[in-house]
Amino acid sequence: MSSHAHAPQKPLGIDPPGTVHVTHDHHELGFLRKYIFSVDHKVIGLQFLFTGLVMLLLGGLMAMAIRWQLAYPWTEMPLLGRILFPETGGVATPEGYTMLFTMHGTLMIFFVVIPLLTGTFGNYLIPLMIGAPDMAFPKLNMLGYWFWWPGILCVFIAFGAEGGGPAAGWTAYPPLSTIEAAAPGSNWGQNWMLISLTFVGVSSMMGAVNYVTTIVKMRAPGMTLFRMPLSIWGLLIAALLQLFALPVLTAATFMQLFDRLFDAGFFTPTGVVINNVSPESLGNAAGGHPLLWQHLFWFYAHPAVYILVLPSMGFASDILAVHGRKPIFGYKPMCYSMAGIAGLGFIVWGHHMFQSGMNPSVGLVFMTATIMIALPSAVKVFNWLGTLWGARIQLTTAMLFAISFVSMFIIGGLSGIWMASTPVDIYIHDTYIVVAHFHYVVFAGSMMGIFAAIHHWFPKMFGRLMNETLGKVHFVGTFILINGVFYMMHQVGLAGLMRRTADPYAYETYAHLQPVNQFISLCAFGLLAWQVFFVINFFGSMIWGQRTGRNPWKGTTLEWEAPSPPGHGNFDKQLAVYQGPYEYGVPGAAEDYVMQTQRQAT
Amino acid sequence: MNALKHFLFRALVALLFLAVPVFGVWTWVKAPEWGLWFPENVSSYGDGIDSLFMLILWMVTVTFIGTEVLLVWFVWRYSKKDPTRAVYSHGNHTLEMVWSAIPAVLLIIVAISQMKAWTTVKIDFPDDGPYTVEKPMMEVYASQFDWRVRYPDASGNFTGTDVVEVPYDITVPVNTKVVFHLKSRDVLHSFFVPKFRLKQDAVPGMVIPVWFEAEEVGSYDLICAELCGWGHYKMAGKIHVLAQDEYERWLAEKRKALYATE
Numbered sequence: 001m002s003s004h005a006h007a008p009q010k011p012l013g014i015d016p017p018g019t020v021h022v023t024h025d026h027h028e029l030g031f032l033r034k035y036i037f038s039v040d041h042k043v044i045g046l047q048f049l050f051t052g053l054v055m056l057l058l059g060g061l062m063a064m065a066i067r068w069q070l071a072y073p074w075t076e077m078p079l080l081g082r083i084l085f086p087e088t089g090g091v092a093t094p095e096g097y098t099m100l101f102t103m104h105g106t107l108m109i110f111f112v113v114i115p116l117l118t119g120t121f122g123n124y125l126i127p128l129m130i131g132a133p134d135m136a137f138p139k140l141n142m143l144g145y146w147f148w149w150p151g152i153l154c155v156f157i158a159f160g161a162e163g164g165g166p167a168a169g170w171t172a173y174p175p176l177s178t179i180e181a182a183a184p185g186s187n188w189g190q191n192w193m194l195i196s197l198t199f200v201g202v203s204s205m206m207g208a209v210n211y212v213t214t215i216v217k218m219r220a221p222g223m224t225l226f227r228m229p230l231s232i233w234g235l236l237i238a239a240l241l242q243l244f245a246l247p248v249l250t251a252a253t254f255m256q257l258f259d260r261l262f263d264a265g266f267f268t269p270t271g272v273v274i275n276n277v278s279p280e281s282l283g284n285a286a287g288g289h290p291l292l293w294q295h296l297f298w299f300y301a302h303p304a305v306y307i308l309v310l311p312s313m314g315f316a317s318d319i320l321a322v323h324g325r326k327p328i329f330g331y332k333p334m335c336y337s338m339a340g341i342a343g344l345g346f347i348v349w350g351h352h353m354f355q356s357g358m359n360p361s362v363g364l365v366f367m368t369a370t371i372m373i374a375l376p377s378a379v380k381v382f383n384w385l386g387t388l389w390g391a392r393i394q395l396t397t398a399m400l401f402a403i404s405f406v407s408m409f410i411i412g413g414l415s416g417i418w419m420a421s422t423p424v425d426i427y428i429h430d431t432y433i434v435v436a437h438f439h440y441v442v443f444a445g446s447m448m449g450i451f452a453a454i455h456h457w458f459p460k461m462f463g464r465l466m467n468e469t470l471g472k473v474h475f476v477g478t479f480i481l482i483n484g485v486f487y488m489m490h491q492v493g494l495a496g497l498m499r500r501t502a503d504p505y506a507y508e509t510y511a512h513l514q515p516v517n518q519f520i521s522l523c524a525f526g527l528l529a530w531q532v533f534f535v536i537n538f539f540g541s542m543i544w545g546q547r548t549g550r551n552p553w554k555g556t557t558l559e560w561e562a563p564s565p566p567g568h569g570n571f572d573k574q575l576a577v578y579q580g581p582y583e584y585g586v587p588g589a590a591e592d593y594v595m596q597t598q599r600q601a602t
Numbered sequence: 603m604n605a606l607k608h609f610l611f612r613a614l615v616a617l618l619f620l621a622v623p624v625f626g627v628w629t630w631v632k633a634p635e636w637g638l639w640f641p642e643n644v645s646s647y648g649d650g651i652d653s654l655f656m657l658i659l660w661m662v663t664v665t666f667i668g669t670e671v672l673l674v675w676f677v678w679r680y681s682k683k684d685p686t687r688a689v690y691s692h693g694n695h696t697l698e699m700v701w702s703a704i705p706a707v708l709l710i711i712v713a714i715s716q717m718k719a720w721t722t723v724k725i726d727f728p729d730d731g732p733y734t735v736e737k738p739m740m741e742v743y744a745s746q747f748d749w750r751v752r753y754p755d756a757s758g759n760f761t762g763t764d765v766v767e768v769p770y771d772i773t774v775p776v777n778t779k780v781v782f783h784l785k786s787r788d789v790l791h792s793f794f795v796p797k798f799r800l801k802q803d804a805v806p807g808m809v810i811p812v813w814f815e816a817e818e819v820g821s822y823d824l825i826c827a828e829l830c831g832w833g834h835y836k837m838a839g840k841i842h843v844l845a846q847d848e849y850e851r852w853l854a855e856k857r858k859a860l861y862a863t864e
Contacts, residue, residue: 290790333693372706393680410666
């Protein structure tokens with residue numbers, strides 16, 4: 001039947017904007033082409049999802065090891081200890097501890113949250129929500145996923161490298177990261193990590209090029225920019241951030257690699273003596289500056305923080321509207337505020353460097369820019385609240401996670417004002433207040449958004465609903481425990497506790513903090529254990545979940561026009577868009593919502 | 603039955619979200635009692651930093667309670683089973699203007715209110731005391747994993763035989779504007795004295811001026827606050843603040859010891 005050889009539908013960037021390919025042909029592709037080396041954006045999205053969730057588990061286990069050490073320092077770590085520290089009988093070593101938090105941060109940022117948000121949902125949702133049959137560059141898309149794997153491979157090699165895994169923090173500040181004698185992990189471990197980040201960067205870049213091109217060129221007829229769902233806006237702005245910021249990181253990692261492999265000395269100042277050896281006496285170049293790395297790194301890594309949250313903001317907005325049966329309050333302010341966050345995001349990197357030795361006068365400029373980021377963030381919160389006002393809230397699991405995203409983002413956003421304020425930052429810089437702040441944004445915030453998105457779009461991905469009871473049990477426990485883990489970190493930080501300290505209780509200042517840390521750790525162990533409900537629900541529902549049609553949530557946006565799961569080419573009918581994305585509760589309409597493709601509102 | 607189940611679940615959800623502001627505020631109220639508060643301040647500029655922290659704390663607490671309580675109320679109120687449709691509203695221009703303008707003004711006030719304290723600690727160094735940026739009281743060297751302090755000879759030189767060098771312990775006089783040079787021999791470190799509210803990274807290749815004025819005699823933890831390697835957690839030092847005359851006696855003894863014969 002399918003032996004005739006006409007070329008498969010290939011969406012190209014040269015298509016006129018909004019071209020829709022209606023496909024009825026079914027090519028029987030082999031298993032490899034269909035599920036492994038697939039060019040279908042949906043399969044690639046799912047590949048990112050599964051890989052990202054596995055990496056989440058690994059990063060989570062490292063967090064458990066960190067929390068064990070902080071609760072019960074230098075005692076035998078149950079279960080994990082034998083794997084991580086076999087030579088000491090399961091007791092953490094100081095250098096092992098520095099490797100743990102380095103790898104935890106690296107994994108969670110580059111291998112979990114960014115790939116889950118942009119890799120998974122960027123891939124899965126963009127063509128479906130704008131009415132395109134696939135990405136603009138499907139092969140590049142596939143390559144993007146497969147460039148991620150050498151990255152994963154290198155990071156694992158780094159962990160087992162001679163001298164130990166990288167141990168200079170995920171921020172990899174030189175000279176600690178560049179000079180072998182400075183730290184046990186600054187041997188090949190650090191090289192492999194830099195190589196890994198390069199692969200991940202290339203992978204993200206391929207994704208970002210694809211997302212932007214697809215959104216700009218391949219929207220269905222009538223899908224104007226301001227008819228796009230906010231998820232797409234979030235993903236578009238995140239992709240633009242990646243496009244502009246990633247080259248800087250790639251350049252910086254290459255410079256650090258050159259420092260390490262060829263003694264280029266970009267970041268090595270003159271006159272350094274490490275372990276009684278001066279690099280210059282070995283004939284290595286010097287005369288560089290350690291702060292150069294910090295500028296380059298944070299020029300990427302601060303926008304990256306917004307890559308970690310903007311898509312989640314979009315998902316939460318969409319889910320609040322669908323499950324609240326109400327239009328988004330202030331759609332355009334929502335778009336502008338995301339753009340504002342992203343724009344300001346490029347001129348605030350210096351707030352990571354207030355105490356770094358950077359000219360303190362520059363700090364005042366960075367402070368003002370950073371504080372102003374609270375403005376678009378506040379506008380978003382107010383508009384989410386405006387959306388909930390007068391809604392008809394359906395308390396589905398997806399909705400609960402979306403509401404909790406808002407609730408948690410409020411905390412993470414507000415605590416940011418302390419970090420931005422230069423004098424307050426003198427005291428709280430690198431304390432647990434900072435740890436609380438970014439975990440509230442990235443974990444309690446973004447991860448809640450990811451859970452919401454998984455529950456919301458699962459029926460589209462697999463044609464089945466996730467179990468609501470299991471979902472709610474998962475939600476309630478996760479919500480309580482996540483706050484148990486991160487809330488008290490604020491006060492622990494106020495008491496002065498430093499991050500990245502293997503055994504804080506040796507200091508008089510911190511000796512009384514151990515009981516609180518034990519409470520936090522117990523909540524963390526509980527939080528990880530509780531995720532078993534998610535795992536059961538996620539995999540169980542794929543097999544036993546209730547079958548569902550195209551539009552289980554009565555959403556208005558285009559992805560709900562496609563079959564669940566959508567076939568190759570996504571849509572089985574010609575699409576044209578006449579409505580904005582949030583026509584819910586429409587008075588006089590036959591139902592309480594009007595699809596974007598419906599010509600008339602009433 | 604179903605209605606009761608729905609009511610109970612709504613109540614559970616509302617309580618869950620209500621717990622955020624309730625416990626959120628409660629832990630801050632209880633924190634001082636639990637010892638989870640600023641350690642006491644003994645420096646001249648520390649109170650200024652603490653009060654700026656408190657200013658922001660009050661502002662964010664009001665915003666936090668306001669937004670979280672509204673969220674709880676909306677979730678409770680609008681999750682009722684209701685056959686009517688949601689309010690068909692795409693937003694309100696006036697409201698957007700109001701809730702953009704008010705935070706904008708408040709945030710600019712916050713930004714401006716911070717500037718003086720920052721300038722005091724990091725930009726405007728004392729020039730009226732015995733020590734200045736050009737004529738510092740001491741040099742502090744950080745290296746893996748210790749602190750070293752060097753006191754110059756009587757004419758202010760850091761070279762020569764009269765220079766006193768002490769590991770781990772930094773001794774300074776009370777009620778004196780101590781200006782010193784912070785250096786690193788190897789990697790990044792950070793000079794953090796919680797009770798002074800002072801933190802400054804030490805960067806190899808840079809000489810960074812730092813100042814403080816301790817107002818109480820005592821010994822205080824000096825902590826390395828920038829990851830500096832496997833021994834980072836134990837890079838501890840102490841700052842001993844002595845009365846002026848005791849400090850001078852201490853330094854004189856140290857100098858004499860330089861020439862003591864075994």
